[in-house]
Amino acid sequence: MSVYFPHKKLPYLLLLPQLVITFIFFLWPAEQAFEQAFYQEDPFGLSRTFIGLDNFISLFSDPIYYESMLVTLVFSFSVAFLGLSIALWLAVMADRVIHGKLAYQTMLIWPYAVAPVLAGVLWWILFDPSMGPVALWLKYLGVNWDHYLNGDQAMILVVISATWKQISYNFLFFLAGLQAVPRSLIEAASIDGATPFKRFWTIVFPLLSPTTFFLLVVNLVYAFFDTFGVIDATTQGGPGVSTATMVYKVFSDGFIGLDLGGSAAQSVVLMFLVGIMTVIQFRYIERKVEY
């Protein structure tokens, strides 16, 4: 017995689960946030007034908001740059190892299993100005480490915590990418007398560009949106507002401040920014990538 599905409906039917999930978890909340951004509401939802663009106006007339944009940019690009370069270096090194390759690789992937908040707490303990081993060691070297007071040091701390975790993920992709680089090309180059340095920059690195591009996108998105836990566990945005990224501000205004309208307006701005970022990445950067 054969079952017949009219072909016109089948594709939609197969897509349905994905569409339902997208609708429930992405489109619906996004629409809610969009709507909320135009209202002023008390936390309990007992009263609600339409205030038009007031939430946006107060947002963009607040110098602190511009500061959080700057903080976000510094933070995200530092995390992406450090995460990519360290992971690439480690991958190149691990790729060359002959004995115990698996052990090295497994160890390097391990940190990825650590939850962001935990990673934050671990680094926070290591760098605690009065008890942390790293902080004491730095003091011994003459660096007065105090991220409770020094905004730049606080930024370094959150960048380290956020990057550390991401290195494993990047490493995994770079390693796979490296293994896909044809050996024959490298051998041919070495026969022609190219140094390992030259071989890497002229052959391996360009051939890795699809992986690098993919990781750049993923890392920037990670730094923009997924690092809330790290920041909350280490600095809570301080000292001052020196580590309060835009996502952290959405949280602190919405969940601590219970200012739902203002927080929703910030989410809308973020959604807009992600849209722009994605377009830029795929239109301008991807063109330069050789697949």
Add this chain to the structure above:
Amino acid sequence: MQSFKLASVVIGMSIASVSFAATEVEWWHAMGGANGEKVNEIAQAFNESQGAYTVKPVYKGNYTETMTSAIAAFRAKKQPAIVQVFEVGTASMMAAKGAIYPVYELMSDFGQPFKASDYLSSVTGYYSDVDGNILSMPFNSSTPVLFYNKELFAKAGISSAPTTWEQMETVSEKLLKNGVSCGFTTSWQSWIQLENFSARHDVPFATEENGFGGMNTEFAFNGPTQVAHIQKMSEWQKSGVFSYAGRRSDSAPKFYSQECAMYMGSSAGYAGMKRNTSFDFGVSQLPYWESKIEKPNNTIIGGASLWVLKGHSEEEYRGVASFLSFLSRADVQADWHQFSGYLPITHAAYGLTKGQGYYEKNLGTETGVIQMTSTTPTANSKGLRLGNFVQIRDIINESLEGVWSGQTTAQEALDSAVKRGNALLRKFEKAN
């Protein structure tokens, strides 16, 4: 078909069991660790004392998380009957008239005895409306005190704890000369160095009686008394008399490690202090500027109270009322006070603890109570009732951190915090 039958049996059974079982009252709280276990113990004691109601305590994370989840639950109509809300959330709860069931109303509706005069006035003052009606049940209240390292004091030849800020300076300098690397540190800087500081020196923290008089309140903590104090502290930060180490209680390790000889923190931190210190420490009242006030006011409280939320059945509220009555019994309160280090809420519990000789056996545990009850609260020391205050405290944190790091002066920082805080107060006024 089989599974359908099974399902209907299960549903039938669960419906049946609901009608037999005691009425369940959910209580969301923010007490972790040892205090959380004590909360479970208290609920269990109540459940065993009668058969009609079962109180079910649920731990919901820290204060902010507990309050936010209760609010989210309310919006989804799944709110608990009782929720513990910290003192700075008080204004938000009070403003939500459609969401809360005032405790004084609940108690009289269900015939439970409830007299405001049984409670310490500096505690209930924080949770009462303008007519003196108690809106939420005080549960765990604490007040800031000064902890000092007796051994470091002895080494430096200092015999007693400083009582004034003038002495704080001379004592700290003496300590520094004797090899201690920092005089004092503080936790919760806004709570201790501005809110309690203002109360103690009888200057307003905000207009309209710190917000008790109306929602049109504006901040006033950039007055000359506060500015002078913060300016002095920033000088001390440079000289080592004071050392800043974080927004909440992050500075406690500096005291534990004997880096700082004095620490200002919550009186409820006593048990933790005992566990973490290897030296003899003393507890003393918060200092005051002799040059600014002759006799300091009482300090104000921190901690949390229990709010009853609307939307439950009459039977549940009967259970809530009887549970709150149980909670304020002298023996229950005294036990909670002695175990946790929070203040006794009722005069009876205070008397009972005294009678048991607890304070003589645990020197320093009474300091907070004495400091709270020594004077009658004035308009400036009743407490604070300010909307959006959780977030405003963060603004104050940000500004003070600018002062400690030497980027701004005290006047600039407090002016800007007042300005930013006022904007949030106006937002709160508009939303409610």
